[in-house]
Amino acid sequence: MVGREGELDVLATALADQEAGGVLLSGPTGVGRTRLLREAVRIGGDLGLRTVRITGSTASEGITLGALAHVLPQPPGTPDRFALLQHALTALRGDGDRPLIAVDDAHRLDELTIAVLEQLVLGGDVVVVATEPSGHTPSDPAAPDPLSTLRDEVPAVTVAPLPDRHVERLLDAMLGGDVEARTSHRLTILSRGRPLFLRELLRTGCEAGRLTTEDGLWRWDGGMELPRRFRELVPAASRPPVSDSPDPPATAPAPHVELAGVGEAARANRELDHPRAERIARALVHDDPDGVAHLELIEAVRWQDRSDELDPLLESAERRVLTDDGRARVALTRALLARRRSKPASRPDPGADGAGPAHTAVRETAARIDGLALSEGRAARERPDTGDIAVEGPWAALAGAARAGRLAAAGRPGPALDALDRIRDVLDHDGDQAEATLARLLLIDAEMSALWVAGRGEDLEHVAQQAHRRNLAAIDWAGDAWIAWHRGRAALVRGNLADAARRLTEARSGTARRDPLALAADCAGSLALVHVLSGDLARARETMAAAPSDPVETARPSLVRAQVWLDAAGRSGAPAVRPLLDVARAAAARGDRVTEVVLLHDVARLGRADLVAGRLEESSRCSGAPLAGLYAAHAAAARDGAGDRLDRVAAGLVAAGARPDAADAAAAAAVAHHTAGDRRRSAVSAAHAVRLADECGGLRTRALSRIVRPHLTPREREVAELAANGANNAEVARRLVLSVRTVETHLAHAYAKLGIKTRADLSAALPGARPSTAPDAVR
Numbered sequence: 203m204v205g206r207e208g209e210l211d212v213l214a215t216a217l218a219d220q221e222a223g224g225v226l227l228s229g230p231t232g233v234g235r236t237r238l239l240r241e242a243v244r245i246g247g248d249l250g251l252r253t254v255r256i257t258g259s260t261a262s263e264g265i266t267l268g269a270l271a272h273v274l275p276q277p278p279g280t281p282d283r284f285a286l287l288q289h290a291l292t293a294l295r296g297d298g299d300r301p302l303i304a305v306d307d308a309h310r311l312d313e314l315t316i317a318v319l320e321q322l323v324l325g326g327d328v329v330v331v332a333t334e335p336s337g338h339t340p341s342d343p344a345a346p347d348p349l350s351t352l353r354d355e356v357p358a359v360t361v362a363p364l365p366d367r368h369v370e371r372l373l374d375a376m377l378g379g380d381v382e383a384r385t386s387h388r389l390t391i392l393s394r395g396r397p398l399f400l401r402e403l404l405r406t407g408c409e410a411g412r413l414t415t416e417d418g419l420w421r422w423d424g425g426m427e428l429p430r431r432f433r434e435l436v437p438a439a440s441r442p443p444v445s446d447s448p449d450p451p452a453t454a455p456a457p458h459v460e461l462a463g464v465g466e467a468a469r470a471n472r473e474l475d476h477p478r479a480e481r482i483a484r485a486l487v488h489d490d491p492d493g494v495a496h497l498e499l500i501e502a503v504r505w506q507d508r509s510d511e512l513d514p515l516l517e518s519a520e521r522r523v524l525t526d527d528g529r530a531r532v533a534l535t536r537a538l539l540a541r542r543r544s545k546p547a548s549r550p551d552p553g554a555d556g557a558g559p560a561h562t563a564v565r566e567t568a569a570r571i572d573g574l575a576l577s578e579g580r581a582a583r584e585r586p587d588t589g590d591i592a593v594e595g596p597w598a599a600l601a602g603a604a605r606a607g608r609l610a611a612a613g614r615p616g617p618a619l620d621a622l623d624r625i626r627d628v629l630d631h632d633g634d635q636a637e638a639t640l641a642r643l644l645l646i647d648a649e650m651s652a653l654w655v656a657g658r659g660e661d662l663e664h665v666a667q668q669a670h671r672r673n674l675a676a677i678d679w680a681g682d683a684w685i686a687w688h689r690g691r692a693a694l695v696r697g698n699l700a701d702a703a704r705r706l707t708e709a710r711s712g713t714a715r716r717d718p719l720a721l722a723a724d725c726a727g728s729l730a731l732v733h734v735l736s737g738d739l740a741r742a743r744e745t746m747a748a749a750p751s752d753p754v755e756t757a758r759p760s761l762v763r764a765q766v767w768l769d770a771a772g773r774s775g776a777p778a779v780r781p782l783l784d785v786a787r788a789a790a791a792r793g794d795r796v797t798e799v800v801l802l803h804d805v806a807r808l809g810r811a812d813l814v815a816g817r818l819e820e821s822s823r824c825s826g827a828p829l830a831g832l833y834a835a836h837a838a839a840a841r842d843g844a845g846d847r848l849d850r851v852a853a854g855l856v857a858a859g860a861r862p863d864a865a866d867a868a869a870a871a872a873v874a875h876h877t878a879g880d881r882r883r884s885a886v887s888a889a890h891a892v893r894l895a896d897e898c899g900g901l902r903t904r905a906l907s908r909i910v911r912p913h914l915t916p917r918e919r920e921v922a923e924l925a926a927n928g929a930n931n932a933e934v935a936r937r938l939v940l941s942v943r944t945v946e947t948h949l950a951h952a953y954a955k956l957g958i959k960t961r962a963d964l965s966a967a968l969p970g971a972r973p974s975t976a977p978d979a980v981r
Contacts, residue, residue, distance in 0.1 A: 613825025659859010881957025
């Protein structure tokens with residue numbers, strides 16, 4: 203019943219209403235009309251209604267009262283049609299009750315059966331729930347519609363195909379686990395959002411061994427085709443596509459490899475069809491004096507993450523390429539290959555590869571993937587200059603995207619975001635941009651990093667969804683893991699722990715197949731942290747144990763964060779935060795203020811704000827980033843035990859879309875207020891923290907575990923929650939079968955324990971309560 207809440211409400215209302223004639227469920231084949239009808243029967247049974255089940259069929263529609271044969275007794279004699287009508291009406295009306303008549307495929311009923319139903323509805327003797335397919339064409343178009351009267355008397359409900367978000371939920375429910383985004387997308391398109399089609403596709407995929415699960419993530423490998431028995435269920439006129447292709451661009455008619463030129467290989471690379479680009483380029487490299495075929499082959503092999511094959515190809519290309527652009531593409535691949543092998547991508551001598559726009563773009567890209575912010579050559583505490591990069595022509599997008607990412611890492615989201623629209627416009631309108639695929643990925647990274655540090659959580663989530671939708675229009679490729687990783691990080695920032703675990707699991711699965719950008723360690727660290735924050739320490743340990751043992755330098759903060767949080771969750775004493783301080787210092791040396799403040803803020807969240815408040819304030823002052831300012835304010839207020847300031851920080855973090863951070867700030871405020879002896883404000887802050895933790899899906903942190911929660915007895919809590927939700931004392935007494943005096947006593951005890959004085963304070967002091975509008979009865 204996923205996604206059918208509205209239809210179920212209509213059915214429940216109609217069945218409970220003594221004046222309602224029923225409901226007509228209409229919709230295309232496969233949307234679940236019959237399933238809803240069965241649910242109507244269940245609801246009717248709960249209401250005590252006697253049920254009569256009728257099913258129309260091609261076999262019975264030519265037989266008078268054929269669909270009622272199983273419920274009607276044998277009529278006496280040889281009755282005419284009028285007598286048969288009277289006989290059926292008498293049998294179905296019953297003896298004083300008002301039965302539910304559930305009719306499947308009403309359009310297949312004979313005319314007399316339809317007349318019986320019409321008379322029963324018009325007389326108010328029954329409630330009818332019937333189904334019919336939408337767009338049904340009668341055998342005789344000129345004949346009157348036999349169901350017209352029934353349609354006039356009972357409301358029609360259109361059962362539409364499920365939207366994408368509900369198909370995703372339904373898939374998870376059917377398979378008992380998360381489904382890879384691309385698999386979910388393909389199933390949604392092929393099933394057209396119809397549960398019956400979806401079920402048949404899943405059955406076929408499992409039987410063929412194409413739909414499999416690993417680490418709790420379901421994935422479909424290979425082509426997807428509707429089974430023959432499935433096609434027979436659908437009239438040809440309304441049949442969805444028979445199959446899809448896992449590689450859409452490759453399905454277009456293409457020239458034979460022998461006849462294709464380098465331009466065709468380049469086009470395949472731009473379309474992300476790297477296997478096809480490789481096939482074309484391999485046929486051309488034997489006669490490639492200027493090395494252009496080698497360059498396309500290198501790009502194709504690189505994105506397929508076959509790094510062992512790249513060294514000889516790069517050496518061969520270096521002997522052939524004659525242009526600066528060609529040499530820059532070789533240098534870029536060497537930089538990416540170095541990162542893949544956990545080595546620095548940047549060359550020691552920035553001028554070694556040339557000084558033109560192409561080499562400038564390569565150096566910017568290498569610096570970005572090495573985690574170097576703009577001020578790499580300056581002291582870590584010096585404010586970086588904005589120095590716009592002057593690169594035009596085919597390398598403008600790559601250089602600009604890398605530079606925007608470095609600005610964001612330096613804690614300067616404003617200049618980074620200002621540059622993004624121009625870069626995106628170049629990519630969208632200039633098909634000759636070099637390394638456009640990599641530029642688009644770096645653009646996504648830059649925009650999401652900038653939005654995060656700018657405290658624009660809602661925009662961050664929106665951009666992540668947009669990137670996901672655009673990516674699904676392309677072929678299955680290595681960038682899927684990059685997109686899933688960013689979606690997971692955005693969900694973690696926002697506090698959607700379940701979605702974060704899903705996306706990061708998908709990203710980690712993708713890097714196990716192809717990882718040209720060396721994301722595996724980052725994915726493992728981020729996923730392990732999500733498991734820790736969700737309270738699943740066993741899975742966090744498993745994830746950390748499987749993480750790469752020799753990660754790239756920029757992945758160390760992610761792994762260290764996860765390990766420190768994991769260790770802190772498993773011990774009662776002071777957490778060992780020295781590793782966080784060490785990697786924060788290394789990030790600062792790269793000019794990466796964002797990573798630095800995140801790590802230092804972790805130290806504050808783990809209870810050692812005294813160690814980092816000064817450094818956070820300095821970093822915040824240098825960068826001016828809104829999120830850095832909130833983190834610095836959190837640490838300073840926690841160090842000072844200032845509950846009022848912590849409450850304000852929590853509100854600011856909520857506005858920034860950082861709910862886990864806000865929950866910890868509110869929890870720290872609750873402790874500070876309690877230490878100061880202000881039980882009322884402690885209870886209010888604690889309730890705020892608990893609400894935020896619940897919104898995150900059960901957030902578990904050290905700060906939340908330190909909240910002093912007032913202990914209300916079960917009856918005190920029950921009375922207080924009803925009062926907080928608007929019930930006056932008399933209503934509470936009636937609902938709980940208590941005296942009004944007893945209710946007043948319980949409320950007085952609850953007020954004393956929560957440190958509040960009025961009923962209006964209850965909604966703030968109790969998590970999940972709505973504001974009360976009832977007057978105070980206990981002073």
